[in-house]
Amino acid sequence: MNRTKINKLLKAKSPKNKVLLKGWVRTRRDSKDFSFMEINDGSCLKNIQVIADSELANYEAVKKVTTGSAVAVTGSLIESPGRGQKWEIKAHKVEIISIAPDSFPLQKKRHTDEFLRTIAHLRPRTNKYGAGFRIRSELSFAVHRFFKEKGFKYIHSPIITGSDCEGAGELFRVTTLDNGHPKAQDGRHDYAEDFFGAETYLTVSGQLAAEMFALALGDVYTFGPTFRAEKSNTRRHVAEFWMVEPEMAFCDISGNMDLGEEMIKYLVASVLDECPEDIELFARFVDKKLMRVLDNIVKSDFVRMTYTEAIEILQKARRKFEFPVEFGTDLQTEHERFLTEHYLKKPVILINYPKTIKPFYMRLNDDDRTVAAMDILTPGIGEIIGGSQREERLDVLQARMQATGLDPEKHWWYLDSRRYGTAPHSGFGLGFERLLMLVTGISNIRDVIPFPRTPDSIEF
RNA sequence: UCCCCAGUAGCUCAGUUGGCAGAGCGAGUGGCUGUUAACCACUAAGUCCGCGGUUCGAGUCCGUGCUGGGGAGCCA
Numbered sequence: 001m002n003r004t005k006i007n008k009l010l011k012a013k014s015p016k017n018k019v020l021l022k023g024w025v026r027t028r029r030d031s032k033d034f035s036f037m038e039i040n041d042g043s044c045l046k047n048i049q050v051i052a053d054s055e056l057a058n059y060e061a062v063k064k065v066t067t068g069s070a071v072a073v074t075g076s077l078i079e080s081p082g083r084g085q086k087w088e089i090k091a092h093k094v095e096i097i098s099i100a101p102d103s104f105p106l107q108k109k110r111h112t113d114e115f116l117r118t119i120a121h122l123r124p125r126t127n128k129y130g131a132g133f134r135i136r137s138e139l140s141f142a143v144h145r146f147f148k149e150k151g152f153k154y155i156h157s158p159i160i161t162g163s164d165c166e167g168a169g170e171l172f173r174v175t176t177l178d179n180g181h182p183k184a185q186d187g188r189h190d191y192a193e194d195f196f197g198a199e200t201y202l203t204v205s206g207q208l209a210a211e212m213f214a215l216a217l218g219d220v221y222t223f224g225p226t227f228r229a230e231k232s233n234t235r236r237h238v239a240e241f242w243m244v245e246p247e248m249a250f251c252d253i254s255g256n257m258d259l260g261e262e263m264i265k266y267l268v269a270s271v272l273d274e275c276p277e278d279i280e281l282f283a284r285f286v287d288k289k290l291m292r293v294l295d296n297i298v299k300s301d302f303v304r305m306t307y308t309e310a311i312e313i314l315q316k317a318r319r320k321f322e323f324p325v326e327f328g329t330d331l332q333t334e335h336e337r338f339l340t341e342h343y344l345k346k347p348v349i350l351i352n353y354p355k356t357i358k359p360f361y362m363r364l365n366d367d368d369r370t371v372a373a374m375d376i377l378t379p380g381i382g383e384i385i386g387g388s389q390r391e392e393r394l395d396v397l398q399a400r401m402q403a404t405g406l407d408p409e410k411h412w413w414y415l416d417s418r419r420y421g422t423a424p425h426s427g428f429g430l431g432f433e434r435l436l437m438l439v440t441g442i443s444n445i446r447d448v449i450p451f452p453r454t455p456d457s458i459e460f
Numbered sequence: 461u462c463c464c465c466a467g468u469a470g471c472u473c474a475g476u477u478g479g480c481a482g483a484g485c486g487a488g489u490g491g492c493u494g495u496u497a498a499c500c501a502c503u504a505a506g507u508c509c510g511c512g513g514u515u516c517g518a519g520u521c522c523g524u525g526c527u528g529g530g531g532a533g534c535c536a
Contacts, residue, residue: 029495036495049496066487082494107471107486108497114528115471170534205536231461232534243536322532333532383536431536444529445536456527 001074007044009077010087016077021048021089022097024125025069027108035063039071039089042124045131045277049080049088056094067108068100068125113447120451120460128285131278132440132448135271139436142270143223143244146263152219152246157206159225162198163411170229171201172239202227205429206245207361208414211390214247214425215417221246223432231455235444236382238433240453247427253363253372253389256426257349260376260385261302263430264347269298271439279440287441293379294439296346302376303348307331310339310350317343330357333382340379347378360400362388363424374428381438387428394418 003020023041030036034053040046050073052062065071072095080088105119106126116123123129144154160174176195191199206222213220222245229239246259272279272294283290305313314325314335323332331339331350340348352365353373362371376385391397397418401408408415436448446452451460 027497029493029498031493031495034494036498038496051494080494082496084496102487103470105470109471109485110497111471117528226536228535230534233461234532234534235530237535241536381536386536429536434536 003072005043006039006041006046006048009048009089010044010046012077012087015079018074018092019077019089020072020074021050022072023048023070025065025067025071025100027067028065030063035059035065037062037065037071037073037094039073040125040130042130042134044134045127045281049082049085050075050091050094051088052091052094056091058094058096061096062094064099065094065096066100066102066104068104068106070097070100071095072097113444117446117452124450127281129447131275131281132436132442133450135275135278135440136436136448138274139267139271139432139439140223142267142274143432145270146266147219147221147246150219152221153213153217155206155210155213155217155220155222157203157209157222157224157245159203160196160200161203162196162200163208170231171204172227172229174200174202204228205243207247207427207429210245210247210427211414211425212417214249214427215421215423218250219246219248233455235446236434236437238445238449238452238454241445241449242432244430244432245427247425249423249425251389251426252424253351253374253426256374256387256389256428257304257351260374260387260428260430261347261349264376264384264435265298267435268294268439272298282440282442290441293441297378297438300346303344303346305348305350306352307350307354307370307373308352310335310348313343314338328354328356336377336382337379340377340382345379347376347384350375350377355400358388360404360406361390361397363391364396364400372426376428378438380443381434384434384438385428385430387426389424389426392418392422392424394422 001018001020003022006021006023009019009021021039021041023039026038026040026047028035028037034051037050037052038047039050052059056062073089073091074093075089075091077087078090080086082088106122111126116126116129124133147154177193191197194200204226206224206226210220210222224242225240226243227240230237248255248259279290308327310331311325311327314321317338319338321332321334323329323334325335340346351372351374352370354369355362355364355371358371358373362373364371372389374385374387375383378384391400394415397415398408401411433445433448437443437445440448442448446454
C-alpha cells in the first residue's frame with residue numbers, strides 16, 4: 001500500500017477506509033482508552049491527528065511513543081468528532097519505526113532562533129523552519145518558471161574560476177596543494193604546480209559567464225551558489241549564498257529595471273499564491289506587518305530615481321547621518337534605510353551611480369562621471385538587486401579596466417565578446433536569501449539557508 | 461576588523477547591598493480525561509561559560525579569554 005502525504009489527506013473531500021501515513025510524532029496525549037498522536041510528515045505545516053486505541057495489539061508500546069519518534073499508521077480517514085480539525089485517522093495499525101529518546105532537544109514550545117542554529121540539523125522539524133524551507137523550495141521553482149515563461153535559457157556557470165575580477169569581495173582559494181608543498185621564492189604556493197596550473201577560486205558571481213551566453217542565446221540566467229570570503233558578521237551576510245543572475249542581450253538599463261521589478265513582484269506573488277499557510281505562520285508569529293509589506297510590493301510601482309536625486313533628498317533631510325552625504329560617496333546602510341523605510345516607505349530603484357564607486361564593466365554614461373548602474377533597495381533588507389547595463393564598447397571597456405588596475409590581456413576572452421558582434425546588454429544579481437528574508441520577514445540570513453556558512457562556523 | 465549587549469537546570473529566564481542555587485516549561489513516575497503547545501500531583505536534574513584576581517565569603521565586584529547576539533564597515 002502506498003503512503004499518502006498529510007497535505008493530501010487534509011484536503012480529502014470524503015472519508016477513506018484505508019490509508020497509510022508515515023511521519024514523525026509532534027506530540028502525544030493520552031486519554032482513557034486511547035491516545036492522540038499529532039503526526040507531521042513535512043508535506044505541509046499542519047499535523048494530522050491519529051487516534052490509537054486500546055484495541056491495537058501494541059497499545060502498551062504506542063503509549064510510550066515520544067515526541068520526535070517515527071511511525072507508520074494504517075487506518076481510516078474519518079471526520080473528527082473533536083473540535084479543531086476536520087479530519088483525523090482512526091488507526092488500525094501503528095508501526096513504531098523508531099523511538100526518539102528523551103534527549104530529543106525539540107520541545108513542544110517555542111525555541112529561540114539562536115538555540116535552533118546550534119541544532120541546525122534538527123530545526124527543519126519545527127513548524128517555523130519547516131515552513132521557511134518549504135517556501136525556499138517553492139521560491140526556487142518560481143524563479144525558474146518566471147524565466148522559462150519569458151523565454152530565458154538557464155546557464156550553469158562554473159563554481160571554480162580563475163578569474164578574480166568578477167566583483168567585489170574576498171575570494172576563497174581552491175587548491176589541491178598542501179602545506180608541505182614546495183613554495184615559490186616569495187613564500188607563497190607555486191600555483192603552476194597546482195591542479196589547474198594557476199590560482200583558482202570559488203566563484204563570487206556567474207555574471208561574466210552569463211554575459212558570454214547572453215551574447216549567444218539572447219536572454220539567459222544563472223541560479224547557483226556563490227562564495228565570499230568576507231569576514232563580515234552581520235545578519236545579512238553569509239559566506240556561501242545563492243544568487244539569481246539574468247543577463248539580456250539588446251537590453252538597456254531601462255529594460256533591466258523593468259525585469260528586476262517584474263521579477264520581484266512575480267516571485268512574491270507566487271509565494272503568496274502557493275504557500276498561503278506557511279506565509280500565514282510568518283505573518284502571525286514573525287512579522288505582523290508582513291502581509292502589508294508583501295501586498296505593497298506586488299501592487300504598487302517601485303520608485304525610480306537617480307543616485308544624484310537620492311543624494312539631494314538625503315542632503316535636504318532633517319536627519320543627522322553618521323556618514324556625510326555627497327556626490328561620489330556610496331550610500332551607507334543608514335542612508336538606504338532612510339530612503340526606503342522613512343522617506344518612500346516602499347522599494348526604490350536607484351540608477352546612474354558615480355563611476356568611481358562601481359566596477360569596470362558598468363556602462364559609462366555620456367556625462368563621463370556616472371555609470372548605468374541599477375540597485376533595487378527594499379525596506380528592511382536594503383540592497384536586494386544590484387545590476388547594470390554593461391559596457392559594450394571595446395575601447396571604453398579596455399580603458400576602464402586599465403583605470404581600475406585589471407590586466408586586459410588576462411581577460412582576453414571577456415574582451416572578445418566586445419570584439420565580435422558586441423551589442424548593448426544588461427543584467428543583475430539578486431541575492432536569493434535576501435529575497436527569502438523579504439518574503440518571510442525572517443531577520444537573520446542564517447535562518448533562511450539550511451546550513452549557513454559564516455566566519456568561524458562550519459559545524460554542519 | 462571596530463563598537464555595544466549577553467552567557468545560571470534539556471529550553472526560556474529570575475536571582476535584591478557580596479552571605480544556603482530558584483521558577484515556568486520540558487523530561488520521568490502516578491492520576492484524570494475526545495484531547496488540542498491538555499490538566500493535577502510527585503521526582504530527578506547545576507563546572508552559575510573558562511582561567512586568574514579582590515574578599516572571611518563571589519552567580520554577583522575586577523582582569524582576561526571563549527561563545528552567541530545586535531550595530532557598523534564590506535556587500536547580495
